Amino acid sequence: MASTPVARRHPAAPEPARAARWASGVGRRLGYEFCGFILAVVAFVLVIPFFFAGVGTSIVWIGLPILVLTTLFARSFAHLERTMLRGMLRIDAPTPQHKTPYPGAGWFSRMLTPLRDPQSWLNMAWVFVDFFLKLITFVISVVWFVGALATIAGPITEIVLRLVLPDDDYSGLGELLGFSGQAALVFDLVSEFLIGLVFLLTLSPVLRGLTGLHRVISHGMLCSRWDAQQELERTRASRSAGRTAESEGLRRLERDLHDGPQQRLIRSSMDLARAERMMGREPERAASLIAEIRGQTNATLAELRQLSRGIAPPLLVDRGLGAALAEIAGNSTIPTSVDCPPGRLPLHVETGIYYVASEALANANKHSRATSIAIRVTVDGHNAAVRISDNGIGGAQNLAGHGLQGLRERVASLEGSLSIGSPVGEGTSVEAVIPCAS
Numbered sequence: 001m002a003s004t005p006v007a008r009r010h011p012a013a014p015e016p017a018r019a020a021r022w023a024s025g026v027g028r029r030l031g032y033e034f035c036g037f038i039l040a041v042v043a044f045v046l047v048i049p050f051f052f053a054g055v056g057t058s059i060v061w062i063g064l065p066i067l068v069l070t071t072l073f074a075r076s077f078a079h080l081e082r083t084m085l086r087g088m089l090r091i092d093a094p095t096p097q098h099k100t101p102y103p104g105a106g107w108f109s110r111m112l113t114p115l116r117d118p119q120s121w122l123n124m125a126w127v128f129v130d131f132f133l134k135l136i137t138f139v140i141s142v143v144w145f146v147g148a149l150a151t152i153a154g155p156i157t158e159i160v161l162r163l164v165l166p167d168d169d170y171s172g173l174g175e176l177l178g179f180s181g182q183a184a185l186v187f188d189l190v191s192e193f194l195i196g197l198v199f200l201l202t203l204s205p206v207l208r209g210l211t212g213l214h215r216v217i218s219h220g221m222l223c224s225r226w227d228a229q230q231e232l233e234r235t236r237a238s239r240s241a242g243r244t245a246e247s248e249g250l251r252r253l254e255r256d257l258h259d260g261p262q263q264r265l266i267r268s269s270m271d272l273a274r275a276e277r278m279m280g281r282e283p284e285r286a287a288s289l290i291a292e293i294r295g296q297t298n299a300t301l302a303e304l305r306q307l308s309r310g311i312a313p314p315l316l317v318d319r320g321l322g323a324a325l326a327e328i329a330g331n332s333t334i335p336t337s338v339d340c341p342p343g344r345l346p347l348h349v350e351t352g353i354y355y356v357a358s359e360a361l362a363n364a365n366k367h368s369r370a371t372s373i374a375i376r377v378t379v380d381g382h383n384a385a386v387r388i389s390d391n392g393i394g395g396a397q398n399l400a401g402h403g404l405q406g407l408r409e410r411v412a413s414l415e416g417s418l419s420i421g422s423p424v425g426e427g428t429s430v431e432a433v434i435p436c437a438s
Contacts, residue, residue, distance in 0.1 A: 016076060022204060035084060035088070037135070044127060046072050050069060051070045054080055056065070064111075075114070078127075099116055099118075126221040126222055135243075137213065145203065264296055265300060271289055272293060274289060326338050333371070336375060337374050338376075341378070345384055345436060355407075355410055361375070364428065368393060381436070382435065383416075384433070393427075394428050395425075411432045414435070415435055
């Protein structure tokens with residue numbers, strides 16, 4: 001029985017896709033240079049004269065509205081530039097937040113708000129710088145593009161000119177170098193093709209370099225304040241999370257002290273008073289009551305030690321993170337392994353890791369129904385990470401007021417991040433990453 005030959009499928013050649021990407025990149029960058037040059041000319045013509053007119057008349061009231069109008073012009077052109085950076089150059093160009101009027105400000109103060117915005121002055125400075133930069137890069141782009149067209153247009157133009165013009169009225173490079181007849185024609189055609197080929201092969205890297213220069217200048221002047229604003233927002237969020245976590249921790253500690261040790265101490269005080277009254281007439285019952293009080297006192301001390309685990313214990317300060325984690329792992333009702341590298345970290349990092357491990361371990365002991373727990377600490381030089389995983393029932397929820405939410409706020413106060421994975425039936429994994437820089 002003859003077997004049917006199986007047709008082999010050959011992968012498509014990558015040249016068409018590569019050529020399409022090359023053409024797309026060149027087209028986008030040429031479009032950016034062309035549109036950017038027009039935008040730069042219009043912006044320069046509108047913004048710069050208005051700016052100097054506003055500065056020159058600022059000693060009278062009319063100068064300030066002119067300057068405000070100038071900042072609004074510059075803001076609009078800056079917005080168009082960011083749009084072109086995103087659409088044509090495919091780069092991230094976020095828009096910084098502009099200053100808003102003060103609450104309750106009057107109309108005059110509201111009108112002058114753009115003049116108090118640092119980004120407004122950066123926009124106007126960008127208009128001035130960008131005009132001269134785009135003037136230079138536009139000329140270079142046009143020269144390179146026209147030179148690249150010479151690979152096809154050059155030889156065709158050479159042939160047409162030789163056919164149209166008389167021999168005495170036209171002389172090419174070949175004639176100037178001493179060639180004649182067909183040899184001069186061939187030399188001119190080949191030389192023009194090779195020159196155009198050089199421009200064509202270097203067109204993409206040249207355009208990439210020119211647009212890269214615009215990307216650095218425009219992004220630095222029009223988008224850099226966005227990064228600073230985001231960093232400020234992260235710092236504010238971190239501080240807010242720290243205050244929230246601290247307040248929540250204090251409230252929980254106060255509640256636990258009130259419901260636990262405080263009630264035990266009140267009962268012990270009352271029992272001691274009873275023992276004092278019974279000491280003379282019933283010494284045996286008094287001794288038994290004192291023994292019971294001693295047991296209550298020991299239980300109270302154990303509960304106080306349990307409550308203090310969220311606070312940096314002396315063992316953490318004296319012997320380091322590994323010893324402190326080993327201690328809480330030893331007190332766990334579920335077998336717990338600890339993997340912690342030697343060496344010390346900044347105290348706030350060790351305290352944060354200790355708190356995360358202690359809280360996650362307490363949650364696992366209460367809710368996970370696991371048979372094993374693993375605590376693993378890793379350090380990469382810039383960040384320290386702790387991962388607490390168990391093989392329990394999973395399904396942990398990150399709700400407000402829940403222990404895991406408190407962990408997230410505590411880690412956020414250290415400018416770190418917390419991730420929780422708890423699929424139902426597959427255990428729970430809590431991982432915190434905290435920057436090591438103090």
